[in-house]
Amino acid sequence: MLEKYKKEFLSQNVQFILLDEHGAVTESDDEIFKVSSGSLLPSLHPFFESIPSIDDLDENALDFFCVNLKFDNVDLIVDIKVKRKKECVLLSITDFTEHYNSYQSVAQSRNESIIKTELTVLKNLELEERERFKNQFIQNFSHELRNPLTSVMAISDILNDTNLSTEQVKMLDFLKVSAKNLHLLIEDTLSIGMIDAGKMNIQNKRFSLKDLFDLLSFTYGNKIKQKGISFNFIWDDKLPTEVVGDRLRLYQVLENLLNNALKYTAQGSISFEMNLNQKWANKASVRVKVSDTGTGIHENNLSAIFESFNRVETDEKIKGTGLGLTIVKNLLHLMGSEIKVESEKNKGSTFYFDKVFEYQIGGLKSNPLLEKPEAQKTKPKKNSKKYKVLLVEDDESVQLSLFKILLNTKQFHVDLAYDGNLVLQEVVNTNYDCILMDVNLPNIDGDQITRLIRDFPFKNVKNIPIIGITANAYPENIQEYIKAGMNEVLVKPFQKEAFLETLYKVLK
Amino acid sequence: MQKSKKVVVLGHFGVGKTSLIRRFVTNSFSDNYKVTIGVHITKKVVEISNENTISLILWDLEGTDKLDTIRNAYLLGTHGLVFVFDVTRPSTFEHLNNDLDIVRSKVPNTPLIIVGNKSDLVDLAELDVLFKKNSLSVDFVTSAKTGETVDDLFLKMATLLNEDA
Numbered sequence: 118m119l120e121k122y123k124k125e126f127l128s129q130n131v132q133f134i135l136l137d138e139h140g141a142v143t144e145s146d147d148e149i150f151k152v153s154s155g156s157l158l159p160s161l162h163p164f165f166e167s168i169p170s171i172d173d174l175d176e177n178a179l180d181f182f183c184v185n186l187k188f189d190n191v192d193l194i195v196d197i198k199v200k201r202k203k204e205c206v207l208l209s210i211t212d213f214t215e216h217y218n219s220y221q222s223v224a225q226s227r228n229e230s231i232i233k234t235e236l237t238v239l240k241n242l243e244l245e246e247r248e249r250f251k252n253q254f255i256q257n258f259s260h261e262l263r264n265p266l267t268s269v270m271a272i273s274d275i276l277n278d279t280n281l282s283t284e285q286v287k288m289l290d291f292l293k294v295s296a297k298n299l300h301l302l303i304e305d306t307l308s309i310g311m312i313d314a315g316k317m318n319i320q321n322k323r324f325s326l327k328d329l330f331d332l333l334s335f336t337y338g339n340k341i342k343q344k345g346i347s348f349n350f351i352w353d354d355k356l357p358t359e360v361v362g363d364r365l366r367l368y369q370v371l372e373n374l375l376n377n378a379l380k381y382t383a384q385g386s387i388s389f390e391m392n393l394n395q396k397w398a399n400k401a402s403v404r405v406k407v408s409d410t411g412t413g414i415h416e417n418n419l420s421a422i423f424e425s426f427n428r429v430e431t432d433e434k435i436k437g438t439g440l441g442l443t444i445v446k447n448l449l450h451l452m453g454s455e456i457k458v459e460s461e462k463n464k465g466s467t468f469y470f471d472k473v474f475e476y477q478i479g480g481l482k483s484n485p486l487l488e489k490p491e492a493q494k495t496k497p498k499k500n501s502k503k504y505k506v507l508l509v510e511d512d513e514s515v516q517l518s519l520f521k522i523l524l525n526t527k528q529f530h531v532d533l534a535y536d537g538n539l540v541l542q543e544v545v546n547t548n549y550d551c552i553l554m555d556v557n558l559p560n561i562d563g564d565q566i567t568r569l570i571r572d573f574p575f576k577n578v579k580n581i582p583i584i585g586i587t588a589n590a591y592p593e594n595i596q597e598y599i600k601a602g603m604n605e606v607l608v609k610p611f612q613k614e615a616f617l618e619t620l621y622k623v624l625k
Numbered sequence: 626m627q628k629s630k631k632v633v634v635l636g637h638f639g640v641g642k643t644s645l646i647r648r649f650v651t652n653s654f655s656d657n658y659k660v661t662i663g664v665h666i667t668k669k670v671v672e673i674s675n676e677n678t679i680s681l682i683l684w685d686l687e688g689t690d691k692l693d694t695i696r697n698a699y700l701l702g703t704h705g706l707v708f709v710f711d712v713t714r715p716s717t718f719e720h721l722n723n724d725l726d727i728v729r730s731k732v733p734n735t736p737l738i739i740v741g742n743k744s745d746l747v748d749l750a751e752l753d754v755l756f757k758k759n760s761l762s763v764d765f766v767t768s769a770k771t772g773e774t775v776d777d778l779f780l781k782m783a784t785l786l787n788e789d790a
């Protein structure tokens with residue numbers, strides 16, 4: 118048996134050819150292909166053109182593996198041995214076409230998958246880079262918006278206090294709402310920037326998950342029903358009511374999801390659920406879900422919806438910044454969770470995530486429903502004294518609007534300084550009750566001037582209350598200004614009330 | 626008899642070696658990727674100047690990122706080398722200088738042309754930056770797809786080999 122196969126193998130797969138010293142064929146057994154004696158092999162296939170001539174060969178055989186040959190209509194993959202014999206060259210050609218073809222298909226799928234992985238990784242890197250660049254650009258841009266927006270908001274407030282017709286009041290309200298939206302947008306951008314730059318810290322404090330759920334169900338329940346959409350909310354009683362986590366950020370995530378559902382749903386229902394996946398030791402995995410019967414998202418767009426400013430399938434009637442879902446994604450990522458989405462065009466969407474919370478078994482109910490109410494608002498001082506205020510600000514629109522606000526109260530004398538260098542001179546010459554100091558000033562920055570003032574030898578100068586005004590809204594910026602000696606810091610844009618409140622707070 | 630020169634085309638897999646040769650020899654292109662195994666050999670006669678022709682025997686080797694494993698028999702008697710990388714895949718040129726050292730040590734004193742292929746997929750201005758960043762000195766930037774500078778590349782090789790002989 119074996120002998121038979123061996124013979125079959127040898128006879129069918131190997132061809133021997135002898136060449137003379139000029140490279141012409143003298144003999145061939147033609148097992149694989151036909152060659153007439155006297156012919157030159159290079160005319161058959163260019164492979165043979167580059168095999169060494171007899172003078173260049175030694176006794177050792179040269180092995181060429183896996184050579185693809187094509188004659189007429191046959192594709193062959195062969196191993197070729199070239200060996201010098203006395204006055205001639207012996208070629209042995211073994212046909213391994215089948216064997217090599219199966220190897221080819223293995224190599225094919227291997228190489229394809231390596232290349233595919235490589236390109237996917239590259240594409241992701243590119244997307245991340247683009248996202249980072251975009252966010253940076255928007256950060257810078259929104260920073261620049263803070264000054265003009267401050268004056269829009271301030272002037273609207275001033276207008277509000279003048280005699281307006283009903284029509285004008287209506288228009289002013291529009292103006293205010295738009296300004297507020299713009300303001301929210303800027304704050305959202307800031308959040309994204311902070312997450313991106315790793316500046317957003319996630320708190321781990323005990324809070325009532327149940328209360329948070331109730332609060333959101335209540336507020337959104339009302340909004341949703343007002344739109345004529347039905348609202349279901351499901352709280353799983355197996356969930357711990359109190360957990361450890363970042364209430365504020367979780368609130369931000371849920372608000373964005375609920376807002377989104379509300380925005381993109383015209384009829385049908387919206388549901389908000391918290392269910393227990395599992396509990397172990399002192400941990401609980403919670404499935405949080407917001408689903409709607411809204412416009413839905415086409416399958417092809419699902420991956421893009423979490424990119425910032427990427428409002429896929431934009432419906433011009435629906436207002437939005439396209440930042441909400443980016444914030445959701447990034448915040449959840451920070452909290453060790455991941456937003457998931459299932460959606461069908463024109464049917465609706467379901468957003469959900471699983472979040473593991475630590476909780477105390479049998480934990481006491483402690484934190485009240487809401488965060489502490491804001492500190493009692495400071496009322497304007499009711500006395501006849503006029504305060505002297507030095508306003509240091511180089512942006513003219515902000516300057517003008519603050520000036521107006523201050524004068525309108527009839528309680529202030531206001532001096533202006535454009536340039537940081539003039540401030541020191543001014544504070545020595547005049548007894549000011551307060552300095553309103555922009556941080557970004559030409560020549561010398563506001564926080565530096567503050568340091569210089571705090572180092573003054575004269576008590577009356579040294580202790581002047583200073584309120585910083587800044588477009589730099591990162592917490593670390595604000596801390597730095599407070600450390601420099603500012604009593605308070607206002608972030609642009611701010612509203613008239615907040616501004617006056619802060620001012621009255623620092624005045625003795 | 627006509628001069629004939631063996632030119633070996635090498636580089637990582639999928640960079641477009643086969644496609645470059647195909648574009649040069651048959652002036653065609655396919656988007657389908659068929660992995661080359663072993664070696665394919667084709668021939669093309671190149672006219673360098675009037676009645677001065679040279680025939681290039683092009684050895685299209687199976688792509689590999691481990692150049693030291695290329696069989697010596699394949700490289701025996703090589704007159705010219707073309708090293709191809711893919712400008713869209715950093716893995717194919719990240720270690721280019723190292724790869725070239727290996728090639729040069731295996732086949733010393735042989736003209737070597739370095740080619741960045743698939744130029745149709747990238748911005749040419751970006752390429753300059755890329756090459757500088759990776760300190761690559763590239764002789765030709767080609768596209769087997771559009772045919773851009775493919776003929777130039779092989780003509781250059783033919784000219785070098787003609788001078789050599």
Ligand SMILES: Nc1nc2c(ncn2[C@@H]2O[C@H](COP(=O)(O)OP(=O)(O)O)[C@@H](O)[C@H]2O)c(=O)[nH]1
Nearest residue numbers: 638639640641642643644656658743768769770
């Ligand atoms: N866009 C583009 N694709 C190319 C180019 N050259 C080759 N390809 C594609 O890249 C893949 C690999 O090409 P191939 O010639 O087989 O690469 P090899 O492994 O180096 O021989 C194939 O899908 C080709 O269609 C090019 O210049 N431009």
Ligand SMILES: [Mg+2]
Nearest residue numbers: 642643660661
């Ligand atoms: Mg190939």
